[in-house]
Amino acid sequence: MRRQHIWLLLVLLAPQLVAGCAGVDYVSVAHSGLKVATKAVAASRPISDSEEYYVGRAVAARVLSTYPLYQDQQLTLYVNEVGQAVARKSSRPNPFKGYHFAVLDTTEVNAFACPGGIIFITRGLLKTCTTEDELAAVLAHEVGHVTNKDGINSISKARWTEVLTTIGTEAAKQFAGPAGGLVTLFEGSIDDVFKTIVVNGYSRTAEAAADQEAAVILGRAGYDPGALAALLTKMAEQDKGSGGIFKTHPPTSERLAKVKAAGTEGAPSKEMAARSKRFQSQKL
Amino acid sequence: MKRPRFCPRPAGWLLILGLAALLLAPAPGWGEVLKVTQANQSLYPSADFASTPLTSVSAGEEVNVVEKAGDWYQVEYQGKKGWMPRQAFPTPQTAPKLPLGGILFGGLVGETKSDEVALAGKGFSPEVEAAYRQKHPEMKFAQVDQVEAFKVDEVQFNAFLKEGGLKP
Numbered sequence: 001m002r003r004q005h006i007w008l009l010l011v012l013l014a015p016q017l018v019a020g021c022a023g024v025d026y027v028s029v030a031h032s033g034l035k036v037a038t039k040a041v042a043a044s045r046p047i048s049d050s051e052e053y054y055v056g057r058a059v060a061a062r063v064l065s066t067y068p069l070y071q072d073q074q075l076t077l078y079v080n081e082v083g084q085a086v087a088r089k090s091s092r093p094n095p096f097k098g099y100h101f102a103v104l105d106t107t108e109v110n111a112f113a114c115p116g117g118i119i120f121i122t123r124g125l126l127k128t129c130t131t132e133d134e135l136a137a138v139l140a141h142e143v144g145h146v147t148n149k150d151g152i153n154s155i156s157k158a159r160w161t162e163v164l165t166t167i168g169t170e171a172a173k174q175f176a177g178p179a180g181g182l183v184t185l186f187e188g189s190i191d192d193v194f195k196t197i198v199v200n201g202y203s204r205t206a207e208a209a210a211d212q213e214a215a216v217i218l219g220r221a222g223y224d225p226g227a228l229a230a231l232l233t234k235m236a237e238q239d240k241g242s243g244g245i246f247k248t249h250p251p252t253s254e255r256l257a258k259v260k261a262a263g264t265e266g267a268p269s270k271e272m273a274a275r276s277k278r279f280q281s282q283k284l
Numbered sequence: 285m286k287r288p289r290f291c292p293r294p295a296g297w298l299l300i301l302g303l304a305a306l307l308l309a310p311a312p313g314w315g316e317v318l319k320v321t322q323a324n325q326s327l328y329p330s331a332d333f334a335s336t337p338l339t340s341v342s343a344g345e346e347v348n349v350v351e352k353a354g355d356w357y358q359v360e361y362q363g364k365k366g367w368m369p370r371q372a373f374p375t376p377q378t379a380p381k382l383p384l385g386g387i388l389f390g391g392l393v394g395e396t397k398s399d400e401v402a403l404a405g406k407g408f409s410p411e412v413e414a415a416y417r418q419k420h421p422e423m424k425f426a427q428v429d430q431v432e433a434f435k436v437d438e439v440q441f442n443a444f445l446k447e448g449g450l451k452p
Contacts, residue, residue: 051408058416060431061423069427080436081444089451102431118431132448167407183415186408190416222450271449278448 047160049116052152053096056116058190059151063104063112063120063198070103070123078282079103079139082132083119086140089220090213092147099146101139109238112197113142115151126284128234132275133227137214140221141228144213150206154196155189163189211255224272316349318357318373326429327366331356337429338366355410371414 047055070076083101087093095117102120109124119142121135129135145151163185196202202210211228219225236252326337331353339362341347347359347368356367417425445452 048407054408054410054413057425057428057432058413058423060428061425064424064427064431065422069424069431076434077436080434081441084436084441085445085448085450097432100431100434102434118428163407180415182407182412183419186412186416187419189408220451222445222448271447275448 045164047152047155049096052149053116055152055155055186055189055193056114056118058186059114059193059197060118060120062190062194063114066198067104067106067108067120067122070105072103072283075103075126075282075284076101078278079121079126079135082136083139083143086136086217086221086223087117087143089217090140090143090147091216092143095146099143109235111138111142113145113151114197115146115149115193117146119143119146123284126282128238129231129279130234130276131227131230131272132279133218133224133272134231134234135279136221136223137218137228137231140214140217140223141210143217144210145202145206147213148206148209150202150210151193151197154202155192159185159188159192207255222271223275317346318349318359320345320347320368320372321374325368325372327359327361327364327368329366331358331367338364341368341372369410369414371411 080101083099087099097117099117099119102118103126104120104122106122107124108122109128111119111121111125113119119139121138121142125138126135129138163182166181166185201207214228215225218227224230232252232255320341320343325341325343327339327341328337341361345361347357347361349357349359350365351358352370355370357370357373359366359368413425417423442452444450
Protein backbone atom coordinates (compact mmCIF):
# COMPACT_ATOMS: atom_id res chain seq x y z
CA MET A 1 0.00 0.00 0.00
CA ARG A 2 1.31 3.39 -0.92
CA ARG A 3 2.23 5.67 1.96
CA GLN A 4 -0.09 8.49 0.85
CA HIS A 5 -3.03 6.07 0.76
CA ILE A 6 -2.39 5.03 4.34
CA TRP A 7 -2.33 8.65 5.46
CA LEU A 8 -5.54 9.41 3.57
CA LEU A 9 -7.22 6.42 5.16
CA LEU A 10 -6.11 7.51 8.62
CA VAL A 11 -7.50 10.98 8.08
CA LEU A 12 -10.83 9.55 6.90
CA LEU A 13 -11.19 7.16 9.79
CA ALA A 14 -9.78 9.38 12.53
CA PRO A 15 -13.13 10.84 13.63
CA GLN A 16 -14.65 7.34 13.81
CA LEU A 17 -11.72 6.08 15.87
CA VAL A 18 -11.87 9.02 18.24
CA ALA A 19 -15.62 8.70 18.69
CA GLY A 20 -15.54 4.95 19.01
CA CYS A 21 -12.74 4.90 21.58
CA ALA A 22 -14.00 7.66 23.80
CA GLY A 23 -17.78 7.42 23.40
CA VAL A 24 -17.85 10.88 21.92
CA ASP A 25 -20.33 12.58 19.59
CA TYR A 26 -17.67 12.89 16.90
CA VAL A 27 -19.58 15.41 14.83
CA SER A 28 -19.51 17.76 17.82
CA VAL A 29 -15.82 17.11 18.19
CA ALA A 30 -15.21 17.95 14.55
CA HIS A 31 -17.21 21.16 14.90
CA SER A 32 -15.35 22.22 18.01
CA GLY A 33 -12.41 23.58 16.04
CA LEU A 34 -14.77 25.83 14.13
CA LYS A 35 -16.32 26.99 17.41
CA VAL A 36 -12.92 28.08 18.68
CA ALA A 37 -12.52 30.29 15.65
CA THR A 38 -16.03 31.83 15.90
CA LYS A 39 -15.54 32.67 19.57
CA ALA A 40 -12.66 34.96 18.80
CA VAL A 41 -14.92 36.85 16.38
CA ALA A 42 -17.70 37.00 19.00
CA ALA A 43 -15.48 38.93 21.38
CA SER A 44 -16.43 42.36 20.03
CA ARG A 45 -20.06 42.72 19.07
CA PRO A 46 -23.30 44.35 20.20
CA ILE A 47 -26.07 42.36 21.88
CA SER A 48 -27.75 40.26 19.21
CA ASP A 49 -31.51 40.14 18.62
CA SER A 50 -31.68 36.60 20.03
CA GLU A 51 -29.77 37.65 23.17
CA GLU A 52 -32.13 40.62 23.53
CA TYR A 53 -35.01 38.14 23.25
CA TYR A 54 -33.71 35.90 26.05
CA VAL A 55 -33.05 38.91 28.29
CA GLY A 56 -36.60 40.11 27.51
CA ARG A 57 -38.11 36.75 28.44
CA ALA A 58 -36.34 36.79 31.80
CA VAL A 59 -37.37 40.41 32.45
CA ALA A 60 -40.96 39.46 31.58
CA ALA A 61 -40.76 36.48 33.96
CA ARG A 62 -39.62 38.85 36.70
CA VAL A 63 -42.40 41.36 35.92
CA LEU A 64 -44.91 38.49 36.11
CA SER A 65 -43.45 37.51 39.47
CA THR A 66 -44.21 41.05 40.64
CA TYR A 67 -47.60 41.62 39.00
CA PRO A 68 -50.15 38.86 38.32
CA LEU A 69 -51.09 38.13 34.71
CA TYR A 70 -54.72 39.04 33.99
CA GLN A 71 -56.31 35.87 32.63
CA ASP A 72 -59.06 37.31 30.45
CA GLN A 73 -58.80 35.83 26.97
CA GLN A 74 -61.17 38.34 25.36
CA LEU A 75 -59.35 41.38 26.73
CA THR A 76 -55.97 39.81 25.97
CA LEU A 77 -57.09 39.22 22.38
CA TYR A 78 -58.30 42.81 22.04
CA VAL A 79 -55.08 44.27 23.47
CA ASN A 80 -53.07 42.02 21.14
CA GLU A 81 -55.11 43.14 18.12
CA VAL A 82 -54.56 46.82 18.94
CA GLY A 83 -50.92 46.10 19.75
CA GLN A 84 -50.26 44.22 16.51
CA ALA A 85 -52.01 46.98 14.54
CA VAL A 86 -49.48 49.53 15.80
CA ALA A 87 -46.41 47.25 16.05
CA ARG A 88 -46.53 46.37 12.35
CA LYS A 89 -46.32 50.08 11.54
CA SER A 90 -43.27 50.70 13.71
CA SER A 91 -39.75 51.08 12.41
CA ARG A 92 -38.97 47.63 13.90
CA PRO A 93 -41.96 45.48 12.91
CA ASN A 94 -40.22 42.11 13.20
CA PRO A 95 -38.14 41.61 16.33
CA PHE A 96 -36.63 38.13 16.89
CA LYS A 97 -39.88 36.44 17.99
CA GLY A 98 -42.39 39.19 17.27
CA TYR A 99 -44.45 41.36 19.60
CA HIS A 100 -46.66 39.94 22.35
CA PHE A 101 -49.04 41.94 24.51
CA ALA A 102 -50.55 41.05 27.87
CA VAL A 103 -52.51 42.66 30.71
CA LEU A 104 -51.31 42.84 34.31
CA ASP A 105 -53.92 42.52 37.03
CA THR A 106 -53.11 45.59 39.11
CA THR A 107 -54.72 48.97 39.72
CA GLU A 108 -51.31 50.62 39.31
CA VAL A 109 -51.27 52.86 36.23
CA ASN A 110 -48.32 51.66 34.12
CA ALA A 111 -47.04 49.83 31.06
CA PHE A 112 -43.76 48.00 30.50
CA ALA A 113 -41.83 47.12 27.36
CA CYS A 114 -39.50 44.18 27.88
CA PRO A 115 -36.56 43.93 25.47
CA GLY A 116 -37.38 41.87 22.40
CA GLY A 117 -41.11 42.66 22.19
CA ILE A 118 -43.12 41.48 25.20
CA ILE A 119 -45.29 44.43 26.29
CA PHE A 120 -47.43 44.66 29.41
CA ILE A 121 -50.18 47.14 30.23
CA THR A 122 -51.85 47.26 33.62
CA ARG A 123 -55.60 47.21 34.18
CA GLY A 124 -55.10 50.54 35.95
CA LEU A 125 -53.80 52.18 32.78
CA LEU A 126 -56.45 50.44 30.66
CA LYS A 127 -59.10 52.06 32.87
CA THR A 128 -57.42 55.44 32.43
CA CYS A 129 -57.86 55.13 28.65
CA THR A 130 -61.30 56.04 27.34
CA THR A 131 -60.83 55.17 23.66
CA GLU A 132 -59.10 52.52 21.57
CA ASP A 133 -56.92 55.26 20.12
CA GLU A 134 -55.62 56.12 23.58
CA LEU A 135 -54.88 52.45 24.22
CA ALA A 136 -53.11 52.34 20.85
CA ALA A 137 -51.10 55.41 21.93
CA VAL A 138 -49.90 53.64 25.09
CA LEU A 139 -48.95 50.48 23.18
CA ALA A 140 -47.29 52.48 20.38
CA HIS A 141 -45.20 54.32 23.01
CA GLU A 142 -44.07 50.96 24.45
CA VAL A 143 -43.37 49.60 20.94
CA GLY A 144 -41.25 52.75 20.53
CA HIS A 145 -39.11 51.64 23.48
CA VAL A 146 -38.60 48.22 21.83
CA THR A 147 -37.85 49.87 18.49
CA ASN A 148 -35.28 52.16 20.10
CA LYS A 149 -33.87 49.22 22.11
CA ASP A 150 -34.17 51.29 25.30
CA GLY A 151 -34.63 48.20 27.47
CA ILE A 152 -31.62 46.28 26.27
CA ASN A 153 -29.51 49.46 26.23
CA SER A 154 -30.12 49.86 29.96
CA ILE A 155 -27.75 46.95 30.58
CA SER A 156 -24.66 48.66 31.90
CA LYS A 157 -21.82 48.95 29.42
CA ALA A 158 -19.43 47.60 32.03
CA ARG A 159 -21.54 44.47 32.41
CA TRP A 160 -21.75 43.81 28.66
CA THR A 161 -18.00 44.38 28.36
CA GLU A 162 -17.60 41.75 31.06
CA VAL A 163 -19.84 39.37 29.09
CA LEU A 164 -17.68 39.84 26.00
CA THR A 165 -14.54 39.43 28.07
CA THR A 166 -15.92 36.19 29.51
CA ILE A 167 -16.71 34.92 26.02
CA GLY A 168 -13.26 35.98 24.82
CA THR A 169 -11.56 34.38 27.79
CA GLU A 170 -13.42 31.15 27.15
CA ALA A 171 -12.18 31.21 23.55
CA ALA A 172 -8.62 31.95 24.57
CA LYS A 173 -8.56 29.11 27.09
CA GLN A 174 -10.23 26.70 24.66
CA PHE A 175 -13.37 26.32 26.77
CA ALA A 176 -11.65 26.11 30.13
CA GLY A 177 -13.04 28.33 32.88
CA PRO A 178 -16.32 28.93 34.66
CA ALA A 179 -19.02 29.53 32.04
CA GLY A 180 -21.40 29.83 35.00
CA GLY A 181 -20.06 33.38 35.16
CA LEU A 182 -22.23 34.14 32.15
CA VAL A 183 -25.31 33.14 34.13
CA THR A 184 -24.34 35.62 36.85
CA LEU A 185 -23.84 38.30 34.20
CA PHE A 186 -27.23 37.40 32.69
CA GLU A 187 -28.75 37.76 36.16
CA GLY A 188 -27.13 41.18 36.54
CA SER A 189 -28.42 42.23 33.12
CA ILE A 190 -31.98 41.30 34.12
CA ASP A 191 -31.54 43.44 37.25
CA ASP A 192 -30.33 46.39 35.15
CA VAL A 193 -33.32 46.23 32.80
CA PHE A 194 -35.90 45.48 35.49
CA LYS A 195 -34.74 48.40 37.66
CA THR A 196 -34.92 50.70 34.66
CA ILE A 197 -38.38 49.77 33.39
CA VAL A 198 -40.12 49.09 36.73
CA VAL A 199 -38.28 51.14 39.36
CA ASN A 200 -36.36 54.10 37.94
CA GLY A 201 -37.72 54.59 34.42
CA TYR A 202 -35.96 55.58 31.21
CA SER A 203 -34.22 58.89 30.63
CA ARG A 204 -36.25 61.93 29.56
CA THR A 205 -34.59 61.68 26.15
CA ALA A 206 -35.67 58.03 25.72
CA GLU A 207 -39.24 58.86 26.78
CA ALA A 208 -39.43 61.79 24.37
CA ALA A 209 -38.12 59.59 21.55
CA ALA A 210 -40.70 56.88 22.35
CA ASP A 211 -43.48 59.51 22.37
CA GLN A 212 -42.29 60.74 19.00
CA GLU A 213 -42.17 57.20 17.59
CA ALA A 214 -45.67 56.58 19.00
CA ALA A 215 -47.10 59.60 17.20
CA VAL A 216 -45.59 58.42 13.90
CA ILE A 217 -46.85 54.86 14.43
CA LEU A 218 -50.38 56.05 15.25
CA GLY A 219 -50.53 58.06 12.05
CA ARG A 220 -49.21 55.18 9.95
CA ALA A 221 -51.66 52.71 11.51
CA GLY A 222 -54.71 54.89 10.96
CA TYR A 223 -55.17 55.85 14.59
CA ASP A 224 -55.54 59.45 15.74
CA PRO A 225 -52.01 60.81 16.38
CA GLY A 226 -53.61 63.24 18.80
CA ALA A 227 -54.67 60.36 21.05
CA LEU A 228 -51.31 60.48 22.79
CA ALA A 229 -51.77 64.15 23.69
CA ALA A 230 -55.35 63.43 24.79
CA LEU A 231 -54.22 60.63 27.10
CA LEU A 232 -51.31 62.67 28.46
CA THR A 233 -53.71 65.57 29.20
CA LYS A 234 -55.90 63.18 31.17
CA MET A 235 -52.89 61.73 32.97
CA ALA A 236 -51.52 65.21 33.74
CA GLU A 237 -54.75 65.90 35.61
CA GLN A 238 -54.25 62.68 37.61
CA ASP A 239 -50.52 63.21 38.13
CA LYS A 240 -50.08 63.34 41.85
CA GLY A 241 -46.44 62.36 41.75
CA SER A 242 -47.30 58.95 43.17
CA GLY A 243 -46.17 55.49 41.99
CA GLY A 244 -46.64 53.61 38.74
CA ILE A 245 -46.17 55.48 35.49
CA PHE A 246 -45.80 58.78 37.37
CA LYS A 247 -42.74 57.40 39.13
CA THR A 248 -41.08 55.82 36.09
CA HIS A 249 -41.84 58.53 33.53
CA PRO A 250 -40.97 62.23 33.28
CA PRO A 251 -43.66 64.67 34.48
CA THR A 252 -46.71 64.20 32.25
CA SER A 253 -47.03 67.96 31.70
CA GLU A 254 -43.49 67.98 30.29
CA ARG A 255 -44.26 65.09 27.93
CA LEU A 256 -47.52 66.74 26.86
CA ALA A 257 -45.75 69.98 26.04
CA LYS A 258 -43.25 68.15 23.84
CA VAL A 259 -45.95 66.12 22.07
CA LYS A 260 -47.99 69.27 21.40
CA ALA A 261 -44.88 71.09 20.21
CA ALA A 262 -44.29 68.26 17.73
CA GLY A 263 -47.73 68.98 16.25
CA THR A 264 -49.11 65.49 16.72
CA GLU A 265 -52.63 66.49 17.69
CA GLY A 266 -55.19 65.39 15.15
CA ALA A 267 -58.87 65.50 14.36
CA PRO A 268 -61.04 62.47 15.15
CA SER A 269 -61.58 60.21 12.12
CA LYS A 270 -65.01 58.87 11.20
CA GLU A 271 -64.09 55.32 12.29
CA MET A 272 -63.00 56.54 15.72
CA ALA A 273 -66.51 56.08 17.04
CA ALA A 274 -66.52 52.42 15.93
CA ARG A 275 -63.17 51.89 17.60
CA SER A 276 -64.30 53.56 20.81
CA LYS A 277 -67.44 51.43 20.80
CA ARG A 278 -65.47 48.19 20.74
CA PHE A 279 -63.12 49.58 23.40
CA GLN A 280 -66.07 50.32 25.67
CA SER A 281 -67.42 46.79 25.16
CA GLN A 282 -64.31 45.37 26.86
CA LYS A 283 -64.51 44.32 30.48
CA LEU A 284 -61.67 46.24 32.04
CA MET B 285 -1.60 -11.35 -14.53
CA LYS B 286 -2.58 -7.81 -15.37
CA ARG B 287 -5.30 -6.17 -13.17
CA PRO B 288 -8.28 -4.76 -15.12
CA ARG B 289 -8.35 -0.91 -15.12
CA PHE B 290 -11.67 -0.73 -13.20
CA CYS B 291 -10.51 -2.98 -10.35
CA PRO B 292 -8.89 -1.00 -7.53
CA ARG B 293 -5.78 -2.16 -5.72
CA PRO B 294 -6.06 -3.35 -2.06
CA ALA B 295 -5.25 0.16 -0.83
CA GLY B 296 -8.08 1.48 -2.99
CA TRP B 297 -10.48 -1.02 -1.43
CA LEU B 298 -9.48 0.18 2.00
CA LEU B 299 -10.17 3.77 0.97
CA ILE B 300 -13.62 2.80 -0.32
CA LEU B 301 -14.34 0.94 2.93
CA GLY B 302 -13.25 3.99 4.92
CA LEU B 303 -15.56 6.26 2.96
CA ALA B 304 -18.42 3.79 3.33
CA ALA B 305 -17.89 3.68 7.10
CA LEU B 306 -18.18 7.44 7.21
CA LEU B 307 -21.27 7.59 5.01
CA LEU B 308 -23.13 4.71 6.66
CA ALA B 309 -22.39 5.70 10.25
CA PRO B 310 -25.63 6.37 12.17
CA ALA B 311 -26.59 9.99 12.73
CA PRO B 312 -25.63 11.32 16.16
CA GLY B 313 -28.36 10.68 18.70
CA TRP B 314 -30.15 8.15 16.51
CA GLY B 315 -31.97 5.53 18.59
CA GLU B 316 -30.60 6.88 21.88
CA VAL B 317 -32.74 6.73 25.02
CA LEU B 318 -32.22 9.66 27.39
CA LYS B 319 -33.61 10.38 30.83
CA VAL B 320 -34.94 13.89 31.46
CA THR B 321 -33.00 15.39 34.36
CA GLN B 322 -34.50 18.90 34.55
CA ALA B 323 -37.88 19.49 36.19
CA ASN B 324 -40.86 21.16 34.51
CA GLN B 325 -39.91 20.35 30.93
CA SER B 326 -42.21 20.40 27.90
CA LEU B 327 -42.44 18.63 24.56
CA TYR B 328 -42.67 21.31 21.85
CA PRO B 329 -44.09 20.80 18.32
CA SER B 330 -41.10 22.67 16.88
CA ALA B 331 -37.66 23.66 18.09
CA ASP B 332 -39.03 26.90 19.48
CA PHE B 333 -39.83 27.93 23.05
CA ALA B 334 -42.59 30.16 21.64
CA SER B 335 -44.53 27.18 20.23
CA THR B 336 -47.37 25.78 22.31
CA PRO B 337 -46.14 22.69 24.19
CA LEU B 338 -47.67 19.34 23.20
CA THR B 339 -47.36 17.99 26.72
CA SER B 340 -45.29 18.37 29.86
CA VAL B 341 -42.45 15.97 30.65
CA SER B 342 -41.42 15.33 34.22
CA ALA B 343 -37.88 14.77 35.42
CA GLY B 344 -36.98 11.09 35.37
CA GLU B 345 -39.05 10.30 32.26
CA GLU B 346 -37.27 8.56 29.38
CA VAL B 347 -37.51 9.69 25.76
CA ASN B 348 -36.25 8.23 22.49
CA VAL B 349 -33.95 10.63 20.69
CA VAL B 350 -34.71 10.81 16.97
CA GLU B 351 -32.34 13.62 16.06
CA LYS B 352 -30.00 16.08 17.70
CA ALA B 353 -30.04 19.51 16.08
CA GLY B 354 -27.95 22.07 17.90
CA ASP B 355 -29.65 23.20 21.10
CA TRP B 356 -32.71 21.02 20.47
CA TYR B 357 -33.35 17.28 20.43
CA GLN B 358 -36.20 15.76 18.42
CA VAL B 359 -37.64 13.02 20.62
CA GLU B 360 -40.46 10.51 20.90
CA TYR B 361 -42.36 10.52 24.18
CA GLN B 362 -45.56 8.60 24.92
CA GLY B 363 -46.19 8.13 21.19
CA LYS B 364 -45.75 11.83 20.44
CA LYS B 365 -42.90 13.19 18.39
CA GLY B 366 -41.67 16.65 19.32
CA TRP B 367 -38.72 18.75 20.39
CA MET B 368 -37.07 19.30 23.76
CA PRO B 369 -34.28 21.71 24.68
CA ARG B 370 -30.87 20.12 25.08
CA GLN B 371 -30.57 21.37 28.65
CA ALA B 372 -33.44 19.04 29.70
CA PHE B 373 -30.99 16.15 29.54
CA PRO B 374 -27.76 15.30 31.29
CA THR B 375 -24.65 16.94 29.94
CA PRO B 376 -23.26 14.74 27.16
CA GLN B 377 -19.74 13.41 27.65
CA THR B 378 -17.73 15.48 25.21
CA ALA B 379 -14.29 15.43 26.72
CA PRO B 380 -12.39 12.41 25.39
CA LYS B 381 -10.43 10.25 27.79
CA LEU B 382 -7.37 10.82 25.66
CA PRO B 383 -6.65 14.25 24.21
CA LEU B 384 -6.62 12.75 20.71
CA GLY B 385 -9.65 14.81 19.65
CA GLY B 386 -7.90 17.98 20.70
CA ILE B 387 -4.75 17.03 18.89
CA LEU B 388 -6.63 16.22 15.69
CA PHE B 389 -9.11 19.08 15.73
CA GLY B 390 -7.50 21.78 17.82
CA GLY B 391 -10.09 21.79 20.60
CA LEU B 392 -11.37 20.11 23.76
CA VAL B 393 -7.96 19.65 25.27
CA GLY B 394 -9.12 20.70 28.72
CA GLU B 395 -11.83 19.14 30.88
CA THR B 396 -14.91 21.14 29.91
CA LYS B 397 -18.62 20.42 29.99
CA SER B 398 -20.52 20.87 26.73
CA ASP B 399 -22.84 23.46 28.32
CA GLU B 400 -19.80 25.59 29.09
CA VAL B 401 -18.81 25.36 25.45
CA ALA B 402 -22.28 26.45 24.39
CA LEU B 403 -22.38 29.27 26.93
CA ALA B 404 -19.03 30.60 25.90
CA GLY B 405 -19.88 30.49 22.22
CA LYS B 406 -23.30 32.13 22.27
CA GLY B 407 -23.46 34.62 25.11
CA PHE B 408 -27.05 34.89 26.36
CA SER B 409 -28.64 31.74 25.01
CA PRO B 410 -31.33 29.14 25.86
CA GLU B 411 -28.74 27.39 28.03
CA VAL B 412 -28.12 30.55 30.02
CA GLU B 413 -31.88 31.02 30.41
CA ALA B 414 -32.20 27.41 31.59
CA ALA B 415 -29.48 27.89 34.19
CA TYR B 416 -31.11 31.17 35.31
CA ARG B 417 -34.50 29.43 35.59
CA GLN B 418 -32.95 26.72 37.71
CA LYS B 419 -31.41 29.34 39.97
CA HIS B 420 -34.65 31.35 40.18
CA PRO B 421 -37.61 28.95 40.25
CA GLU B 422 -39.80 31.81 41.51
CA MET B 423 -39.63 33.54 38.10
CA LYS B 424 -42.80 32.88 36.13
CA PHE B 425 -41.40 31.65 32.84
CA ALA B 426 -44.43 29.41 32.28
CA GLN B 427 -46.57 32.57 32.07
CA VAL B 428 -44.07 34.12 29.67
CA ASP B 429 -44.51 31.01 27.49
CA GLN B 430 -48.27 31.56 27.76
CA VAL B 431 -47.96 35.21 26.70
CA GLU B 432 -45.77 34.25 23.74
CA ALA B 433 -48.07 31.42 22.72
CA PHE B 434 -51.05 33.75 22.38
CA LYS B 435 -51.72 34.17 18.65
CA VAL B 436 -54.06 36.51 16.80
CA ASP B 437 -55.93 34.77 13.98
CA GLU B 438 -55.00 36.45 10.68
CA VAL B 439 -58.56 36.49 9.29
CA GLN B 440 -59.97 37.87 12.54
CA PHE B 441 -57.19 40.46 12.68
CA ASN B 442 -57.89 41.67 9.15
CA ALA B 443 -61.59 42.05 10.05
CA PHE B 444 -60.51 44.00 13.15
CA LEU B 445 -58.45 46.39 11.03
CA LYS B 446 -61.24 46.84 8.50
CA GLU B 447 -63.91 47.51 11.12
CA GLY B 448 -61.72 50.13 12.80
CA GLY B 449 -60.70 51.81 9.54
CA LEU B 450 -57.08 50.93 10.24
CA LYS B 451 -54.34 50.44 7.67
CA PRO B 452 -53.41 46.82 6.95
